[in-house]
Amino acid sequence: MIASIKKWWPRSWRQFWTTLDGRTYHVLLHARPWIGWLAVGMMVATFALVFWWVPLESIQGYPQKIFYIHVPSAWLMYSAFAVVFVASVMYLWQRTQLWDIFARCAAEIGFLFCSLTLVTGMLWGSPIWGKPWVWDARLTSSFILWLIYMGYLLFRMLARSDIEVGRIAAVIGIIGFLDVPIIHLSVQWWRTLHPLPVVMIAENPGGGLPASMLITLLVALTSFSLVFVYLLTQRVWQERTIENLGLLEAILDRKAEHAT
Amino acid sequence: MRYYLTAYIVFWSGLFLYLVWLTGRQAWLNRRAAGLVERLAARSERGGQS
Numbered sequence: 001m002i003a004s005i006k007k008w009w010p011r012s013w014r015q016f017w018t019t020l021d022g023r024t025y026h027v028l029l030h031a032r033p034w035i036g037w038l039a040v041g042m043m044v045a046t047f048a049l050v051f052w053w054v055p056l057e058s059i060q061g062y063p064q065k066i067f068y069i070h071v072p073s074a075w076l077m078y079s080a081f082a083v084v085f086v087a088s089v090m091y092l093w094q095r096t097q098l099w100d101i102f103a104r105c106a107a108e109i110g111f112l113f114c115s116l117t118l119v120t121g122m123l124w125g126s127p128i129w130g131k132p133w134v135w136d137a138r139l140t141s142s143f144i145l146w147l148i149y150m151g152y153l154l155f156r157m158l159a160r161s162d163i164e165v166g167r168i169a170a171v172i173g174i175i176g177f178l179d180v181p182i183i184h185l186s187v188q189w190w191r192t193l194h195p196l197p198v199v200m201i202a203e204n205p206g207g208g209l210p211a212s213m214l215i216t217l218l219v220a221l222t223s224f225s226l227v228f229v230y231l232l233t234q235r236v237w238q239e240r241t242i243e244n245l246g247l248l249e250a251i252l253d254r255k256a257e258h259a260t
Numbered sequence: 261m262r263y264y265l266t267a268y269i270v271f272w273s274g275l276f277l278y279l280v281w282l283t284g285r286q287a288w289l290n291r292r293a294a295g296l297v298e299r300l301a302a303r304s305e306r307g308g309q310s
Binding site: 068073119123249255 | 261263264267270275282285286289295296299307
């Protein structure tokens with residue numbers, strides 16, 4: 001018993017992280033189809049709640065319903081860039097290719113949802129503020145985040161040397177993430193037009209919303225989280241497969257060269 | 261109502277386009293894997309010679 005524990009027990013932090021990273025990755029990989037179908041089911045439930053169940057807000061009317069895609073998109077964006085941050089730190093520490101792939105795929109999904117957050121926010125701002133965009137602290141810092149990760153993705157697409165790309169991209173990913181807490185706290189630090197938080201209030205969590213709106217929002221947050229996990233595992237699997245195929249093709253090419 | 265519907269259409273279009281791109285990439289990956297399988301099969305038919 002003790003011998004088997006000793007055999008299993010990681011001998012260093014590096015080995016611990018490698019084992020954890022491998023196991024988590026394999027569990028997620030096998031659960032992928034289930035996560036996908038669960039995400040579809042939860043998305044259907046979310047939109048059924050938004051369209052038919054949750055009541056209209058008395059002051060804003062229909063534009064308030066944009067809130068149920070705008071806030072979860074922002075949540076997904078935060079989560080994706082947090083994954084970029086962790087994966088980039090791990091890549092710089094361990095230089096394992098899997099962390100670099102995680103960072104790249106999470107940045108791509110984060111960028112998509114950052115764009116959707118900005119656009120849905122503008123579509124809410126048009127009827128409520130009378131114009132789609134104001135250079136408010138939260139909007140400006142979100143736009144800066146969008147620019148940073150657009151730069152990150154463009155750099156990854158256009159740069160040449162593979163080893164340097166991973167290292168430099170990891171540094172950009174880490175620095176870019178520093179904007180996320182600034183975005184989140186901007187409404188408290190500066191006087192802004194953007195509404196204050198209604199759910200994450202320290203003294204009364206969730207107390208800023210009626211029960212029906214809070215339930216709809218929580219269902220939306222869960223479904224968007226599942227969508228994120230599904231998209232990320234799918235993209236990581238694709239990138240890993242591309243890498244493995246490339247390796248096999250290179251071996252075959254080399255053997256063909258030796259044969260001729 | 262107009263902005264509300266536009267926001268949902270934009271959201272679904274964005275997600276849908278990403279899924280289309282993801283599916284296209286998967287199809288390309290499948291073709292590439294099939295090409296590799298063909299190469300391996302041809303190689304084994306020649307008795308391990310490329």
